[in-house]
Amino acid sequence: MLPQNYDRKHLDAGTVLFRGGEYGDAAYLIETGSVEVYLERDCGETVLARRGPGEIVGEMAMLDGRPRSAAARAITDANLIVITEDAIARRFDAMDPVLKMCVSVVLARYRETVAILQAEAGDRVVAPSSSRRDPQAFAGVIETLVLEREMTGALERGEFELHLQPIVQLADATIAGFEALMRWRHPVRGLLAPSHFIPAAEASGFVSYLTDFALAEVARILPALHDVARDHPAAIAPLPFISVNVSGHDLNRTHFAHGLADTLRSAALPPQSVKLELTESVLMEDPQGAAALLSVFRDRGIGVAIDDFGAGYSSLSYLSSLPITTLKVDRAFVHGMLADDKSRKIVHMIICLAQELGIPVVAEGIEQAAEARALKEMGCALGQGYLFGRPAPVSSTLQLIRGWAEGARSAQAVTRTPERATAARSRA
Ligand code: C2E
Ligand code: CA
Ligand code: CA
Numbered sequence: 001m002l003p004q005n006y007d008r009k010h011l012d013a014g015t016v017l018f019r020g021g022e023y024g025d026a027a028y029l030i031e032t033g034s035v036e037v038y039l040e041r042d043c044g045e046t047v048l049a050r051r052g053p054g055e056i057v058g059e060m061a062m063l064d065g066r067p068r069s070a071a072a073r074a075i076t077d078a079n080l081i082v083i084t085e086d087a088i089a090r091r092f093d094a095m096d097p098v099l100k101m102c103v104s105v106v107l108a109r110y111r112e113t114v115a116i117l118q119a120e121a122g123d124r125v126v127a128p129s130s131s132r133r134d135p136q137a138f139a140g141v142i143e144t145l146v147l148e149r150e151m152t153g154a155l156e157r158g159e160f161e162l163h164l165q166p167i168v169q170l171a172d173a174t175i176a177g178f179e180a181l182m183r184w185r186h187p188v189r190g191l192l193a194p195s196h197f198i199p200a201a202e203a204s205g206f207v208s209y210l211t212d213f214a215l216a217e218v219a220r221i222l223p224a225l226h227d228v229a230r231d232h233p234a235a236i237a238p239l240p241f242i243s244v245n246v247s248g249h250d251l252n253r254t255h256f257a258h259g260l261a262d263t264l265r266s267a268a269l270p271p272q273s274v275k276l277e278l279t280e281s282v283l284m285e286d287p288q289g290a291a292a293l294l295s296v297f298r299d300r301g302i303g304v305a306i307d308d309f310g311a312g313y314s315s316l317s318y319l320s321s322l323p324i325t326t327l328k329v330d331r332a333f334v335h336g337m338l339a340d341d342k343s344r345k346i347v348h349m350i351i352c353l354a355q356e357l358g359i360p361v362v363a364e365g366i367e368q369a370a371e372a373r374a375l376k377e378m379g380c381a382l383g384q385g386y387l388f389g390r391p392a393p394v395s396s397t398l399q400l401i402r403g404w405a406e407g408a409r410s411a412q413a414v415t416r417t418p419e420r421a422t423a424a425r426s427r428a
Contacts, residue, residue, distance in 0.1 A: 007082040011035075011074035017058070019071045024061035026084045030054065033078025037070050050075065056083075063107070064114045097144045097203055147200040151184075155209055159185050162217045163391035164242065166400070167362055167384045170376040174234070175404060177241035178225075179277070179384060180214055181391040207247045215260055218242045218274060219267045221394050226273070228401050235404035243275035243305060248282040251289060257296035264302075271301035277328065278304065280312040291322055298323035305362065310346055319357060326382075327354045331365025334385070338370055351378050 009028070011017060018024055020040055028035070035057050037049045048070055051057050061068050062085055092100060154160060164178035184192040201207035222242060229236045250256050264271050276297065283290045283306070297304055305326035310333055318324075329350050336343035347363065354361045363375045366385030375383060389400055 006087055009080045009082050011078045013074050013076050015074050017072040018068055020069060021067045024058055024068055026082050027059035027062055028057050029081040029083055031079040031081055034075045035072055035078055036075050037072045039070050063110060144200045144203050148204040148206050151197060151201060151206055154184060155213060160213055161185060162214055163393055164397040165384060165391040166389045167382050168388045170372060170380055170383045175236040175240060176382055179243050180218055182210060182214060202247055205249050208249045208253060211246055211250045214244045215263060218244055219263050219269060222269050222273050228398050232401055232405050236401050239270060239273055241273050241275050243277050245277045248285050251293050257293050261300040275303040275305055277307040279307045283318055294323050310350055324359060326360055326362060328362045328364055334363045334365045334371055337374060348378050351380050355379060
C-alpha cells in the first residue's frame, strides 16, 4: 500500500478554517503560523484556545464523529498539513499489530464514553462509526500474532528455505544470476509461497529476520554456485549474482548495509554477487533514509534493483538522484505486452529510460518465447520467468545449470522460434 502524502493548506490571516456545527473528517497540523479556536455567540466570540506550530486543531470531529463544537481561523498567515481520516487509516493499517490493537481499544473506549455522556445529557447519540472497532479487524490482528509466533519457531526449526529462479541474458540465453524467493516448508500445510506469510511478516516487522536469514543463506549458497558456474561457462556467467528481496523494515535498520558488506567480506564473496530488490513504495516511504542507505550500498559495490517497476509510485525523480543499478519491469506489463499495445509501449518506454540512465532492465514474468523475442528486439538485456525456469530449491538449481549448457545452445533459439524455445525450457 502506498503511503498517502498529506495535503497542505495555506490560510491568510483572518481566514476561517471551519465553523461550529460543521461535520469534519480532517484535523490540521500547524506547520507555520497560528490558529485560534473560538465559539461564535450572538453576543460575540469567545476564544477557547490558540495553537501554533507543531500543534493540532480540529481533531475532535474525527474522534467523536459529532459536529464541530467550535470554529477555527488563522490569526496570522498559516500553513497547515491536512490529516484526513483516510490517511490515518492507511498508516494505521501498517502499524505494529499490538500497538494497533491498543489504539483501537483506547479509541473504542473513548467513543463509548462520549456516547454515554451524550445519552446522559439527553443528546442525540452518535453511534461510533469507525471500522477500527470491527471485531473482524481484531481477529486479523490475532491471526497475524499467531502467525508471527509460528514463524519464529519455524525459523528456529529451519523450515524456511530459499528457492532460486534464473535471470537470463536475452541475447544468448545464458544465466546471469538468480532471484532468491522465500518458501516455508510448513510441516502441516506443505510448501507455502510468500503470499501466505510475507504480509504478516511485514506487518509485524518479523520480515527483517527473514531478510537476515535470506542473506546468510545467499552467502552460504554462492560459493557452490560460483563453483558450478566456473565449470559451465557456456551456460552461466562466471560470477552469477543472487538478488534478495528487502522490505521497508530493513531500510530502517542502520546496521543493515554495513552488516551485509561484512558478511560478504568474511565469506570472501565479491559484493557484485549480491543484489537487493526493493519496490518503489518502499523507497517512497522514507526517501531520505533510502537515499542514505543506497549510497552505502553503492560505495560497497552492492547493486540495487527497483522491483515491480511501473506498478507503483513511478516518481521518476528518484531515478536520477538514487544509485539504482537495475530496473525490473513488472510482470503485469510483460504479460499483457503481446495483446495490449499500451503495455508494450510502457515496457518499451521503461527500456528506453533505463538505456538513458545506463542501467539494465530485467523483464519479469516471461512465459512465452514470443515475449522473450519481442523484449530482446526492444533492447531489454535480461529476462526472468517460467519460460526459463520456475523458482526451485538450490540442489535443483545446480542441476539446472549443469543441464543448461546443452539447453543453452537451443535456448539461444528461445528468442528465435517458439517451438525450440519450449524444447530448451523443458530440457533446462
Ligand atoms: P517478486 O519479488 O515480484 O517475485 C517474483 C514473483 O513472480 C515470484 O513469486 C515468482 O515465483 C513469480 N514469477 C516468476 N516468474 C513468473 C512467471 O513467468 N509467471 C508468473 N505468473 N509468476 C512468475 P513468489 O515466489 O510467490 O513471490 C511473491 C512475492 O513475495 C515476491 O514478488 C516478493 O515481493 C515477495 N518475496 C519473496 N521472497 C521474499 C523474501 O525473501 N523477502 C521479502 N521481503 N519478500 C519476498
Ligand atoms: Ca523481487
Ligand atoms: Ca517483481
